Each structure stands twice: as structure tokens, then as C-alpha cells.
Amino acid sequence: MKPVMALVGRPNVGKSTLFNRITKSRDAIVADFAGLTRDRHYGNARQGKHEFIVIDTGGFEPTAESGIFMEMAKQTRQAVAEADVVVFVVDARGGLSAQDHDIANYLRKLGKPTVLAANKAEGMTEGVQLTEFYELGLGEVHAVSAAHGQGIRSLVEVALEPLGLPDDEDEAAVNESVIKLAVAGRPNVGKSTLINTWLGEERLVAFDLPGTTRDAISVPFERGGKRYELIDTAGLRRKGKVFEAIEKFSVVKTLQAIESANVVLLLLDATQGVTDQDAHIAGYILESGRAVVLAINKWDAVDAYQREQVQRQIEARLAFLKFAALHLISAKKRQGLTPVWQSIAQAHQAAMTKMSTPVLTRLLQEAVQFQAPKRSGMFRPKLRYAHQGGMNPPVIVIHGNSLEHVTDAYKRFLEGRFRKEFNLIGTPLRIELKTSHNPYADKE
Numbered sequence: 001m002k003p004v005m006a007l008v009g010r011p012n013v014g015k016s017t018l019f020n021r022i023t024k025s026r027d028a029i030v031a032d033f034a035g036l037t038r039d040r041h042y043g044n045a046r047q048g049k050h051e052f053i054v055i056d057t058g059g060f061e062p063t064a065e066s067g068i069f070m071e072m073a074k075q076t077r078q079a080v081a082e083a084d085v086v087v088f089v090v091d092a093r094g095g096l097s098a099q100d101h102d103i104a105n106y107l108r109k110l111g112k113p114t115v116l117a118a119n120k121a122e123g124m125t126e127g128v129q130l131t132e133f134y135e136l137g138l139g140e141v142h143a144v145s146a147a148h149g150q151g152i153r154s155l156v157e158v159a160l161e162p163l164g165l166p167d168d169e170d171e172a173a174v175n176e177s178v179i180k181l182a183v184a185g186r187p188n189v190g191k192s193t194l195i196n197t198w199l200g201e202e203r204l205v206a207f208d209l210p211g212t213t214r215d216a217i218s219v220p221f222e223r224g225g226k227r228y229e230l231i232d233t234a235g236l237r238r239k240g241k242v243f244e245a246i247e248k249f250s251v252v253k254t255l256q257a258i259e260s261a262n263v264v265l266l267l268l269d270a271t272q273g274v275t276d277q278d279a280h281i282a283g284y285i286l287e288s289g290r291a292v293v294l295a296i297n298k299w300d301a302v303d304a305y306q307r308e309q310v311q312r313q314i315e316a317r318l319a320f321l322k323f324a325a326l327h328l329i330s331a332k333k334r335q336g337l338t339p340v341w342q343s344i345a346q347a348h349q350a351a352m353t354k355m356s357t358p359v360l361t362r363l364l365q366e367a368v369q370f371q372a373p374k375r376s377g378m379f380r381p382k383l384r385y386a387h388q389g390g391m392n393p394p395v396i397v398i399h400g401n402s403l404e405h406v407t408d409a410y411k412r413f414l415e416g417r418f419r420k421e422f423n424l425i426g427t428p429l430r431i432e433l434k435t436s437h438n439p440y441a442d443k444e
Contacts, residue, residue: 002044002256003052003163006083008076008107010099011059013091014119018146019043019056022156042255047156053255055079061099062106085113085159088138092118096132104136115159117142122150179348182231182261184254184285186277189269190297194331195219195232223341231257258284262392263291263348263426265340270298270306274313282318289393291347291427292324295340299328323419324426347426351392355422360386360396367417376405393428403433
């Protein structure tokens, strides 16, 4: 799973600027889930061969006992609990403060790998002006400038070094015959109950590991001659160590599980209906390109009216997952579980489908003959040939002329033709359009 880096510090030291610099984008994943404020952002980042998740937090005041600062402190503690490594950001120009000492004391007690970054250090002499920060007792002080991009690469390298990240070769060595299945969903929808039912034992309660990102539990499983790795995202915590509503749902664990999975089983709660939180998780699954199966749990606990309402909510809020199989189950009573496995296998097979260039090109030409793309001005897009550009999810690359004028509606039309031919149920399908360059376009 992707490692997690949390950026922590008092207000106005440049954490958000550093966050944007590390992620190389302002389009960070916003953790817009119940119980979380807008101050807490999650973003994907990459350095060299390694990918990781970065968490941006609000100003941290460990001693705050009321008001908005107390709420921000709760969120920062949760971010630190989820992180594999913490980057403690201080203001090199503002100097050391009592609040910095409070934060340092808190981090030292946790014993989690921590890197000290002195931001806004452009043009400063490290040996002289940064000496005071060694008082914090967190080791080496790394001078950086988030605004100017100075020292960021070396900072990230130092932060990731103690995590012992595997190389790409090690990742490739993992047995590809094992299907990674993540069970995702809101709290209390029955994820752990479902996995325990599959395993035939109360397996997950033994993995109660508070304060770590490895609460996403991986359990080997075999069924019908196929080997699976079940990933539960329940995030079980010891009672008394729950930071109110925030702790009940760990965004990081779900993001990591989805990223590392081949297939995601999105579990919904029939008694609660389809919520915005369900739609957010479903959207991230689609964005990640993962094969997906939908299952509505606790179907036996609702009446006919509630069932009709839930089905309408799925059509309205999860319309973008209409390619996924839908199952009505009861994990507690073991009802409807066999068809779920059939859909999981089908979704994985669809995600790994190999499509030959001649067949794709023939389907493309037949689709164009049946319905040509709309004309744009004097030109009509010409779709010439297609080939496969990737798997999990399947990617179809179409070449031609003036393809920038192909409408989204026409791409959906093509997607439907390809899906029907290759029986692509349960997996997203991405279509990329590449326009041939006209060598005479730049000549008068």
C-alpha cells in the first residue's frame, strides 16, 4: 500500500504551499466526508519510482481545549495516527516559538518517524540561523523553501527513507495470480461481518491496531481454485482511543485499499440508503480505474418501500457505475453471497481483457458506419483505427484526424459497442483519442 506522509505545524508556516509543491498540483483529493473539515486535504504524490499519499493539516495547537483550534487539533492527531512519517514544518524566518515546542513534545511521545523542515529558508545560512530549531530534539533541521521549490526533493527522500519502500522489481515479483479484493464502504455497513462470514471465523477482531495506517487488514483466502487477498477497510480501534466522529472513518485506509486492489466491492447499507459519502467513495473507485462490484447489505432488514427508495437512490447517485453488477445481500444471514463471487471473478476478468488491434479496428469502423460522429464546422472527425493501450482498467486508443471534435456522447456510444463485444462488465473503460499531426499545418 502507498505510504502516508502528514504535514504538521502551527498556523502560517507554509504547510499548504509545501503540500502543493510535493503533490505538484493544486488538484488534491479533498476528503469531503462526514466528520471531516475542509482544512484536511489528501493528495497523491510521486518521487522517482515511489508513490505516496500526503496529508495537509490545519494549524496545530496541541493544548487547545475549545473552539475551532481544538477541532483542528483533533484532525491533526488523526492525520498523524494515519501517517507512516510526519514532516514537522516550522517557520525559519519567524523563529522558534512555544507552540513549536508543544508540537515537538507531542511528536516525540508518539515515537513516529519525524522529519523537521524549516520552511521559508531561501537565502538563509543554515549553520547560523537554523541552529535554534535543534532545541526541539527532533534531529537534523532540513532547510526548504516551499514557495521556491528549494530542498523539497531531498526532504521527501529523507522522509521516505526509513519506510523501506519496495522497488518496482519487488512489486513485480508479487504473484499476479492472487486477486486483491478490497471491501470498501462507510462505517458500520457490515464490511468486517462480510469478511468474517466468508472466512467462517471472527478473524478481524484480532487485528485491533490503533494509531497505525495498517488497519486496512489483508487476509489470504481461496475459493473455487482461485486465490484472493481480502482487504478490509474497517479501521478497528480500541474503545477510548476514538477521536469522536473523525476516527470512525479513515479516508487514508480506504484510499490505500482502493489503490492497491484489483477489484473493489463497494458495500452499501440498505437501512441507511445511498449517502453522499457512498458517492464520494464510488467516485474515487472510478477515478482510480478499479473494477467494481456493488452490494447492498442488510437487505433483509428493510421493507418493500425502503427497498424501492434505495434502488432509486442508486440510479440517481451512482449512475456512473451502471457498468457494475449489483447484488442484494445479508452478510449476517449469509444470503446472496455466491453470486457476488461470480461477479468479482467476472469483473477481474473484464479488467484484464486483452483486445486485439484488428478486432478493435473492425468494431470502430462498424460503429462509424452505423453512426458517424457529428460534423464540426467544415470538418468531420475521422476515426481510422484503434488498439489497446492498457489493462486494469482497459484502455482503447483511437487514432484519426480532428478527433478533438468528437463529443462525449459519441465516446459513450463507442464505449457501449466495445463493452458489448468484449463483455466488459464490472470494469471502467477508458477511451483515448489521438489526432494525427498534419505536417503542413505550420506552413503558409
